[in-house]
Amino acid sequence: MKKSLLAMLIAAGxxxxxxxxxxxxxxxxxxQGDATSSVSYSGQIARHALHNSLKKVVSQGDEAVMLxxxxxxxxxxxxxxxxxxxxxxxxxxxxxxxxxGKNLVSSAxxxxxxxxxxxxxxxxxxxxxxxxxxxSNQGYDPVNGYDYxxxxxxxxxGAVFYNKAVNHYLEEKLEADQHPNNEAYKAGVPYTGxxxxxxxxxxxxxxxxxxxxxxxxxxxxxxxxxxxxxxxxDANGDGVVDxxxxxxxxxxxxxxxxxxxxGTNYFHTIMQAFVDGRQLISDAKGERLTDAQRSELKxxxxxxxxxxxxxxxEAAFKYAxxxxxxxEKIAAVEEAHGDVSKSFRNYVKHWGELKGFALALEAAGRDxxxxxxxxxRLIGFSPVLFGDMQVVAQDGQGGxxxxxxxxxxxxxxxxxxVQNLLAQSFDLKAKxxxxxxxxxxxxxxxxxxxxxxxxx
Amino acid sequence: MLETxxxxxxxxxxxxxxxxxxxxxxxxxxxxxSAVLFAWLVLxxxxxxxxWARLKPYLxxxxxxxxxxxxxxxxxxxxxxxxxxxxxxxxxxxxxxxWLYFYWQQQGFGDLQLGWSDATxxxxxxxxxxxxxxxSRFLVHWAMHKTPWLWAFHQVHxxxxxxxxxxxxxxxxIEGLLFFLRSMASQSLVISIFLVAFPNQVSLWQVFGVxxxxxxxxxxxxxxxxxxxxxxxxxxxxKWLISPAQHQVHHxxxxxxxxxxxxxxxxxxxxxxxxxxxxxxDQTLRYGTGQAIDEMGMxxxxxxxxxxLFQTLQRRxxxxxxxxxxxx
Ligand SMILES: [Zn+2]
Ligand SMILES: [Zn+2]
Numbered sequence: 001m002k003k004s005l006l007a008m009l010i011a012a013g014x015x016x017x018x019x020x021x022x023x024x025x026x027x028x029x030x031x032q033g034d035a036t037s038s039v040s041y042s043g044q045i046a047r048h049a050l051h052n053s054l055k056k057v058v059s060q061g062d063e064a065v066m067l068x069x070x071x072x073x074x075x076x077x078x079x080x081x082x083x084x085x086x087x088x089x090x091x092x093x094x095x096x097x098x099x100x101g102k103n104l105v106s107s108a109x110x111x112x113x114x115x116x117x118x119x120x121x122x123x124x125x126x127x128x129x130x131x132x133x134x135x136s137n138q139g140y141d142p143v144n145g146y147d148y149x150x151x152x153x154x155x156x157x158g159a160v161f162y163n164k165a166v167n168h169y170l171e172e173k174l175e176a177d178q179h180p181n182n183e184a185y186k187a188g189v190p191y192t193g194x195x196x197x198x199x200x201x202x203x204x205x206x207x208x209x210x211x212x213x214x215x216x217x218x219x220x221x222x223x224x225x226x227x228x229x230x231x232x233x234d235a236n237g238d239g240v241v242d243x244x245x246x247x248x249x250x251x252x253x254x255x256x257x258x259x260x261x262x263g264t265n266y267f268h269t270i271m272q273a274f275v276d277g278r279q280l281i282s283d284a285k286g287e288r289l290t291d292a293q294r295s296e297l298k299x300x301x302x303x304x305x306x307x308x309x310x311x312x313x314e315a316a317f318k319y320a321x322x323x324x325x326x327x328e329k330i331a332a333v334e335e336a337h338g339d340v341s342k343s344f345r346n347y348v349k350h351w352g353e354l355k356g357f358a359l360a361l362e363a364a365g366r367d368x369x370x371x372x373x374x375x376x377r378l379i380g381f382s383p384v385l386f387g388d389m390q391v392v393a394q395d396g397q398g399g400x401x402x403x404x405x406x407x408x409x410x411x412x413x414x415x416x417x418v419q420n421l422l423a424q425s426f427d428l429k430a431k432x433x434x435x436x437x438x439x440x441x442x443x444x445x446x447x448x449x450x451x452x453x454x455x456x
Numbered sequence: 457m458l459e460t461x462x463x464x465x466x467x468x469x470x471x472x473x474x475x476x477x478x479x480x481x482x483x484x485x486x487x488x489x490s491a492v493l494f495a496w497l498v499l500x501x502x503x504x505x506x507x508w509a510r511l512k513p514y515l516x517x518x519x520x521x522x523x524x525x526x527x528x529x530x531x532x533x534x535x536x537x538x539x540x541x542x543x544x545x546x547x548x549x550x551x552x553x554x555w556l557y558f559y560w561q562q563q564g565f566g567d568l569q570l571g572w573s574d575a576t577x578x579x580x581x582x583x584x585x586x587x588x589x590x591x592s593r594f595l596v597h598w599a600m601h602k603t604p605w606l607w608a609f610h611q612v613h614x615x616x617x618x619x620x621x622x623x624x625x626x627x628x629x630i631e632g633l634l635f636f637l638r639s640m641a642s643q644s645l646v647i648s649i650f651l652v653a654f655p656n657q658v659s660l661w662q663v664f665g666v667x668x669x670x671x672x673x674x675x676x677x678x679x680x681x682x683x684x685x686x687x688x689x690x691x692x693x694x695k696w697l698i699s700p701a702q703h704q705v706h707h708x709x710x711x712x713x714x715x716x717x718x719x720x721x722x723x724x725x726x727x728x729x730x731x732x733x734x735x736x737x738d739q740t741l742r743y744g745t746g747q748a749i750d751e752m753g754m755x756x757x758x759x760x761x762x763x764x765l766f767q768t769l770q771r772r773x774x775x776x777x778x779x780x781x782x783x784x
Contacts, residue, residue, distance in 0.1 A: 413558040437655030
């Protein structure tokens with residue numbers, strides 16, 4: 001008897017503690033319309049669909065089509081991914097059903113990216129990469145060691161989604177004078193200014209609204225459209241997966257994927273902070289947020305920004321490990337006088353992922369301290385190629401200039417340093433494909449004790 | 457420009473004074489206090505009520521405010537500032553460890569795959585770390601006494617006429633630099649080897665942010681080593697661990713105490729090198745080098761070593777010249 005009473009109390013407490021799903025009622029004062037939900041981030045979902053589709057078309061080599069998804073705004077663009085398949089029906093079949101007139105490039109980071117020759121802005125770099133992809137062999141450039149499918153995708157996720165959410169919505173838009181909570185975001189909408197600001201950041205993360213009810217593994221399988229997990233995705237049980245609220249994209253997928261492999265908690269940490277922050281705004285019931293409320297909200301935003309940055313750094317860490325392994329394989333195949341082309345293709349692919357994620361870290365206007373210069377220098381402008389060459393610059397025509405670099409063997413050492421730098425700078429937890437033997441943990445202990453310059 | 461300088465100076469001084477409350481630093485108030493408690497306990501057991509009187513030098517403001525002690529404090533702060541500038545921030549342990557870790561693997565050394573538990577590896581690693589650290593301190597210290605041009609710098613430490621816990625900071629910046637390199641090199645060596653042999657298992661056994669052995673060393677009176685409190689560990693234990701009294705012998709101006717007890721924690725190295733000397737609760741020593749440097753202020757401590765180094769070199773060239781002339 002006592003026990004069940006306690007259980008009931010705990011359950012009641014849990015219910016009061018807040019929502020478990022990203023669903024919130026209308027709080028806007030004086031709202032006359034008939035909407036019941038105040039949640040809206042379909043523009044962000046449209047950009048996720050544009051990114052997913054862009055990744056598909058980069059491997060097809062048609063520049064005009066690529067540009068439709070990168071910078072176009074026209075109606076009628078096809079939704080290439082995620083698309084319905086056997087056992088995994090998708091509700092929408094065109095970009096326009098999500099949101100019209102959206103593109104990726106105009107939301108991309110407009111600051112300088114130091115990790116690419118010529119110091120382009122984030123927007124310029126996205127355009128450049130797409131233009132160069134069009135001249136490559138279906139996204140693959142074996143001469144300079146570029147995999148544009150990976151470079152475009154990984155960098156775009158950072159420069160658009162991460163940048164917009166962390167650098168824009170969760171930063172400047174939380175200030176008191178921006179989109180106050182006692183006013184509609186704009187005339188006629190059922191949501192307040194702050195509600196929508198928060199929703200837009202959440203949309204860019206790419207998690208399904210019921211993400212807190214899902215395990216990381218389930219999130220991963222939903223992104224992969226595994227039919228066995230269809231019921232998990234279809235939260236409202238209407239027989240189709242709604243891309244607007246039931247699908248997982250981009251960094252939400254990577255967060256879950258890292259958690260599923262390493263037992264970390266990035267996905268739920270970020271998801272919970274989004275839900276709690278949104279609950280705080282809802283609880284204000286359409287009143288202007290007090291300074292205390294805004295600082296609480298900013299604390300949630302900081303949790304999100306830190307963990308999000310860690311997710312990107314974790315992904316870069318993992319691919320630095322892959323690049324290291326690829327270099328080992330290439331050396332082994334070469335020694336056996338085998339055909340290295342397949343190993344080299346994998347090397348270039350993984351390098352593209354490493355570089356894309358590393359550039360993404362730079363693309364949100366956050367100060368990375370020593371890490372930025374270190375990553376730029378250690379990873380370089382291209383992988384180390386056969387003949388110990390590496391891209392060092394770009395000429396006036398946009399072609400790449402190579403010069404002799406260290407050997408592939410020495411480049412392996414760079415990968416160890418990259419992993420170390422990432423683990424130390426971003427306090428990483430998962431550290432998948434660790435090639436350092438757990439170096440950063442020991443160094444952290446030693447650093448805490450400080451170097452001794454004393455004798456006796 | 458001036459503003460950034462002032463901010464930097466204030467930051468550094470604040471960091472230095474934070475050592476006083478940082479439990480990972482030897483001169484933190486905790487260890488300054490634990491040293492006196494430890495000495496009081498031991499001396500009371502040995503001498504009853506008379507034991508307290510033997511602590512007097514540790515508690516006397518005459519000692520703490522002695523001209524020599526004030527020079528210690530100045531050197532502590534000045535060296536901190538100078539080394540902060542001299543040692544580049546990018547010059548980190550990570551660079552050394554990564555390089556060595558990679559190098560061992562290139563030489564064919566790899567995971568030993570012994571299947572040892574994490575606890576075993578932690579204990580073994582901590583032990584090796586301690587041994588290499590303690591021996592390398594001994595060795596560099598030994599070299600500082602045996603090599604004339606190194607002694608030129610190390611005489612600063614021995615110029616202290618009174619000993620206070622802060623005398624540990626009374627060193628020439630060149631010696632500070634050498635000891636910084638020693639610490640980097642010895643740590644990197646042990647860490648890199650263990651990382652290769654036992655990947656993902658390596659961790660130090662730490663207590664309050666320092667290695668367990670350092671913690672025990674600090675609690676049990678590391679600060680007494682530089683103090684006027686003569687505390688011997690007894691004739692048996694002193695063969696294994698260097699007592700405060702033994703390090704005081706190292707600072708003695710008496711000729712029979714020259715080049716004795718170079719060790720920090722373990723007495724083993726001194727016994728191997730034939731430089732071991734016992735301590736005694738009743739020893740009365742005079743500290744210093746008996747040279748001009750004992751009387752110099754902070755600036756003198758910085759400059760005098762260069763002058764005596766120059767002198768040594770001059771003398772040598774003259775000698776060589778003489779030898780050559782004689783040969784003809
Ligand atoms: Zn000493
Ligand atoms: Zn000495």
